[in-house]
Amino acid sequence: MKINEKSIEKNPTELLKKLDKLHPSDIAHSLKKIKKSNPDDFIFVLKNLPEDVLGDVILELPEKLREYAYNELTIEKLTDAVDELESDDQTDILQEIEELNVDKAKEIFDGLEVDDQEEINWLKRYEAGEAGAYMQTELFSANLNETISNSIEKLRIAKEEKELENIHQVYIVDDNKILVASILLEDLIIFDYKKTYKEIIEEHGEKRFKPYKVNDDELIKDVAKQFEKYDLSVVAVVGYQNMLIGRITSDDILDVIEDSATEQMYQLAGVHDDFEHDSFIFTAKKRAMWLFINLGTAILASMVIGFFDQTIQAFVALAVLMPIVASMGGNAGTQTLAVMVRRMALGEIDFENSKDAIMKEILVSLLNGILFAFVVGIITYFWFNTVLLGLVIALSMIINLFSAGFFGATIPLFLKKYNIDPAVGSTVLLTTVTDIVGFFSFLMLAKLILL
């Protein structure tokens, strides 16, 4: 496709001329560049975008620019733009505007159709991580007793009015709106249109049309796992008594997977989600929190060293070498931790089968502990010309790498058991352990063997 480079248009008038050929995502990308060189041009383009494009473009802008747009655009313009969107996007935009300006959000809401208002009120109740917060209520459904041709006619009208898109199947409900079946368009198109859905289902058997569905209060992370497991492109969302209320499509799930991987990586590194719009002071504050915790653990490690100040004074070589033990332990532990946290997140490791994983990690660390005990022991011997110093560092290397493996594997499981996200804080806990065990084992052995 390689559309990206060509499609960046920094000239506002040129951009407006080319709208027809551009995806909202590309328009948003151009607008980012335009905003940088001239904020007035940015607003000029937004004001001149057709209403059926404006909302989609706003959604693709980074948060900072979205907020800028909400402030600069009129209530009328925003209402028209929101009106064209699907219910989940309408809800997102209105909630964002509400945070900036409650009155403006209310006026836009009042300008929408009553149906849309009801759907937005419904969707607003879901919490951030729930499936319901990711679903769109627009879908193609039909009653069991309807004929195919009748429902296709309804689809035709909905498509003409641009109320429906991205349709892969028709959801069949009974008179109580309870989801009964899901018939793919690829099947529907070859069936006899004169028949009712009931007849079709009886003819081919219910099993063939069994719908993939999730409850509206399921965690979106779990829904994402089902998409991966069953290779889905859409799921139906049901509420009370299996009543059909919406659907979630794969494009939303792509974002969920990408976001949760980012979150995990950031948590392991001790960073909060780092939104583009955050000021550097805000970011610094959030990161300082983790650095404070790290400082606490670093001071603990220093106190361990402090116990051995006389030993160090007697053998300054100990001060030179001790960071090696701590650093190797920290690294080996981080390796184990990353593998455990990621495999737990992917559902490959849970409590039931954790024993194998822990055993493997411990064996790996022990093996590497022995390997590096030799290597570092010999290097130390040649560096400081003392056999016993080599022995001390070798022994403490084994102890520290073993404990790095053991704690790297068990800390995430332990956190999960207490319902703490294993990615959060496990790095700090682990380095505390590897630093303390590293310094203590090395200096204690030195005190016992060398003095």
Add this chain to the structure above:
Amino acid sequence: MKINEKSIEKNPTELLKKLDKLHPSDIAHSLKKIKKSNPDDFIFVLKNLPEDVLGDVILELPEKLREYAYNELTIEKLTDAVDELESDDQTDILQEIEELNVDKAKEIFDGLEVDDQEEINWLKRYEAGEAGAYMQTELFSANLNETISNSIEKLRIAKEEKELENIHQVYIVDDNKILVASILLEDLIIFDYKKTYKEIIEEHGEKRFKPYKVNDDELIKDVAKQFEKYDLSVVAVVGYQNMLIGRITSDDILDVIEDSATEQMYQLAGVHDDFEHDSFIFTAKKRAMWLFINLGTAILASMVIGFFDQTIQAFVALAVLMPIVASMGGNAGTQTLAVMVRRMALGEIDFENSKDAIMKEILVSLLNGILFAFVVGIITYFWFNTVLLGLVIALSMIINLFSAGFFGATIPLFLKKYNIDPAVGSTVLLTTVTDIVGFFSFLMLAKLILL
């Protein structure tokens, strides 16, 4: 859906009875449990799976069990299973069998239909990261001059023979097989079936049916980015002169995104992809490689400390405090690094706009450097009752956190410039810098100020 728990069936006979109700992924999950308690039962179930399920189940097994299955199942059984699969999966399985047993793979290949053989030979040429390696050649296409009803009849036959599934659109090609348009089934179903595709396209305008397409040699990572950017559920894959050769669906892209996030996280932690089937000795070996590199940098840092052995002997407090400086620098740097690497991977940061990101990271680190200079300086003063020692650690804290931010932000960009994956090795490079800068600045300042 919550299918997972209920659907695990550890009794082989019971499992075979319930096949109808289970997704291949659930059968594979049960088989994993069965294999653990009794390998013979595992093979018993596989041998008794219907051939149209066996292939899909094998694909869902972990690599180790797949290999076990390839060895235990007969050529006939495997040929029947492979015959039922789509071209991309056929190719994957055959390539895996080839690695275990070239002759067996050849006999299975010879047992397939000629069409399948040609497609497999074509797909085998693609390299691992190329779009072509992820595409399936099975798709619903039609000639420009065909009527809709004619092509729907072909779809009906293909579906009856179970040759096609997961169809969202019909791809329209001209007489030279060049991809011209893509018409969604949701549109197709409401058009007049008596018309030819050419008439439909002329009537509604080409723009409406513009296909999303990628070249077969594009990187799958870039294709995944387009899925995210344009909210796609399928793309067409074209080869020489835009000839239609396949398609990639969102379920493959979900795996690509998940896998590349895992890869990134592992690379940051210095772990190779850690396949479930690796023996612990193999894993230990791969990790030892990174630990060796880390050892090298740790020794460098130790040598820096070594230069100041007399300073340390004079002030043992330096040995107690120096890990704090290094640890804070390492942590602040890791925060920056994680954000930069991830945002680069997500395409949010490239060279063009990197200046803002670098500036922000430096400001954040500097701000936190100043904050922690005060905190640590004061703690040190109270701990060791020496104003100058507090001053030394405060100054070196600013220097080290600043350099952590600077190098954390620039190392990944620098690596990318030289076409090295920014996640690989950036952690080691960074901690080398923060350790050396941390120890050196702290001990040098101590020598200058305290002695």
